Structure formats: structure tokens, C-alpha cells
Amino acid sequence: MYLQGLFESLNHWSGVYLFGITTEFNAGVESDTTGFYLHVFHLLFVAGVAACAWTFIARNDDKQQKVRYWFHVSASYILAFFLLKYGLDKIFKAQFYLPEPNTLYTPLGFLSKDILFWSTLGSSYSYSFFSGLLEVIPALLLFSRRTRMLGGCIALGVMLHVWMINFSFDISVKILSSYLLLLTIIVIAPYSRNLYRFFISEKVAPEIPEVALVNTVKAVKMRALKALVILLMIFECLFMYVQNGQFNDDLAPRPKFHGAYHIVHAETQGDAQSHYFGPISKIKRLFIHRRGYLILQFSDDSMQDYPLALNPSANLIYVRTPQGPFAITILKKGKNSFDFQWKEANGFFTIHAQKQNLQSLPLLQNDFIWSTDEYAQK
Numbered sequence: 001m002y003l004q005g006l007f008e009s010l011n012h013w014s015g016v017y018l019f020g021i022t023t024e025f026n027a028g029v030e031s032d033t034t035g036f037y038l039h040v041f042h043l044l045f046v047a048g049v050a051a052c053a054w055t056f057i058a059r060n061d062d063k064q065q066k067v068r069y070w071f072h073v074s075a076s077y078i079l080a081f082f083l084l085k086y087g088l089d090k091i092f093k094a095q096f097y098l099p100e101p102n103t104l105y106t107p108l109g110f111l112s113k114d115i116l117f118w119s120t121l122g123s124s125y126s127y128s129f130f131s132g133l134l135e136v137i138p139a140l141l142l143f144s145r146r147t148r149m150l151g152g153c154i155a156l157g158v159m160l161h162v163w164m165i166n167f168s169f170d171i172s173v174k175i176l177s178s179y180l181l182l183l184t185i186i187v188i189a190p191y192s193r194n195l196y197r198f199f200i201s202e203k204v205a206p207e208i209p210e211v212a213l214v215n216t217v218k219a220v221k222m223r224a225l226k227a228l229v230i231l232l233m234i235f236e237c238l239f240m241y242v243q244n245g246q247f248n249d250d251l252a253p254r255p256k257f258h259g260a261y262h263i264v265h266a267e268t269q270g271d272a273q274s275h276y277f278g279p280i281s282k283i284k285r286l287f288i289h290r291r292g293y294l295i296l297q298f299s300d301d302s303m304q305d306y307p308l309a310l311n312p313s314a315n316l317i318y319v320r321t322p323q324g325p326f327a328i329t330i331l332k333k334g335k336n337s338f339d340f341q342w343k344e345a346n347g348f349f350t351i352h353a354q355k356q357n358l359q360s361l362p363l364l365q366n367d368f369i370w371s372t373d374e375y376a377q378k
Helices: 002-018 034-057 061-091 113-122 125-142 148-168 174-199 210-214 219-244 372-377
Strands: 259-270 283-289 293-298 303-311 316-321 324-332 337-344 347-355
Touching: 002 034, 034 174, 061 125, 061 148, 061 174, 061 219, 113 125, 125 148, 148 174, 259 337, 283 347
Parallel strands: none
Antiparallel strands: 259 283, 259 347, 283 293, 293 303, 303 316, 316 324, 324 337, 337 347
């Protein structure tokens, strides 16, 4: 927390006095904020000063060679960790998860580019698994010196694709993907001459110069340290899934009442307008989000979300609105019929709703051929 406050203060000072930003801006280090870009500027400045200082101090060729070697190894392991982490997140559907009910019923033109991209990929388990493998495989190859060049080449194709996606669909990890792309270039840079000879001039590539550096340290200690670092990385990437016992987020249990509800009709005893939600007659659908939100969709397809707390044993949800908190009772009236009831000072409100079968939607079907006529018959 102290460091975060220090970074925010430094970002604010740089923004105002170095870059002349006169309007209010977010000085935090959240991704894709002004403060985050200022933070990256500070890191680049410190790195540049450190590199110049080291170049001036360590003039010995042997030391320079060792530093370059360890810098290359560190870049390879950092890149491998991020590829492994994001790759496993895709394989276990923790990154490209199934679209939430409110997203499924949002008109296409109302979706932002990043949500649209995320939802499209989240609807396909096979593609998510495949794209995860494309990141896990080079990650494992980067751990070994003998396969590092191959891993770097695969990672370059993967990271170029990811980098382009993040910028094209305005996904808020642009700086991180740029950093990982830079790491990939650093990893394959020592092999550039070998790759040119192999692919362009069709000459046999000589042995890479790293081999001599490996002999400068004790082999046993190096292998032990390497094994420990790799195990810690794998542990960090897998711990959450092993702890929860969930290796496919599509099959993870959802909270009670999770889903989409189409409003059949509403009844009011008292005023026709709710103090919390406004005119009840304008509500078209309501959604229970797995992350703890009640979301209302109105007749003009606009949406409003409210944080909620669930009491499943009492069939109650406690909703927090700008006008204050209140409780809604959910009563099951039929197989897919539910009543949402709550009391206010100006009346008693009941919403009769029909729960929708999300799996019947075309987006969530796995059939190779799917027609609108078939959907209409379901």
C-alpha cells in the first residue's frame, strides 16, 4: 500500500509538472490508465540510467558477457512464466469464460469490442483449449537452453497475435502484451544470425555462444536452482485450480438463481413506480450475475447493475442501490417460473418472470450446422 501511494504521488507529479496535464486524471497504476503509462515512463527512465551506469562501471568483457547471459536467461524465464500462466488460464477456461446471462442478451451493437471478443472466444471450449496449448508449449520449451530458440520462435508468433488483438479490440493489457513481445524479441535476438543462415542463406548454423557460459558455474547447483524455479512457477500457475478442484470453469457451480429471467408481467399494490428501480413496466429482463450483481434490462435495451448479496436458504437477495439497500424474495412458481417480490414504503411489487434456457441459445450450441429455424422450434 505504501509503494502504491508512492507511485501514485510520483505519477501525479510527473503528469502535472513534466507532461503539463491540466485536467484530472487517474494517477493509479491500473492497466491502461494515464497513471499506468506514467509509471511505465518512470520504469523506462530508471532502467535506462541503470543500463548506462552498468555499461560505464563494468567494462570487463567477461563480466559483460556474463551479464548478457543472465539477462537473456531471466528474460526467457519471465516470458515462460507469463505464457504458462495465461496458457493454463485458457485451458481451464478461467480467462475466456462463458458469457454471463446479461451479455448473452445484450444486442451486438451495445457490446464494447473487448467484451465482444472475450464473449466470442468464451463460447468455444475447444478454441480456448487450443489457444492455451499454443502458449503452454513455447513456455515449456523456453526453460531449456537446447529448445529455447524453437520456443522463442513459437512465442514470437503467439505474442504478435496477442499484441495485435489487444490493440485492435481495445483490451486493457496493451502495455503488458507490448512488454511480453519485447521479451520475446530479446529471447530470440541471440539466435537471429543462426535463423538467418538456416532460413535465408540455407547454411548450417553454428553452435550458439551460450554453451561456454554454462561452464562458468557449477552444473549441479545450476540444475538444482533451475528445477526449483521451474517448480515454483508451475506451482504458482496451478495452485488456484488444484485448491478449488475446478479445471474447467464452464462446469464450475453457479450461485443459486444465476441466470436470465424474461419478465412476463408485473403487479404493483400502490405506486406504479419503484423508489429503487423506477417504472417497473419498463423492465424487460433481469439477470443474476455470478459475481454478485442484479442487472436489469429495460425496454430500450439499456442496462443497470446493482451489487447483491445472496441468502440462498431464505430465497432472498439483498440489493444495494443509490437510494439504499433492500431485500427481494424469490419464489419458484413452476418449472421455470419465478416471482420477485419486495416491499417499499409506497407499495408492494411483484415481478412474474420466466427463467431462460441459456444452453438453447445458438451461441452456446456445439452443433456444426445450426439454423434459426431449428432454434425457433426449441
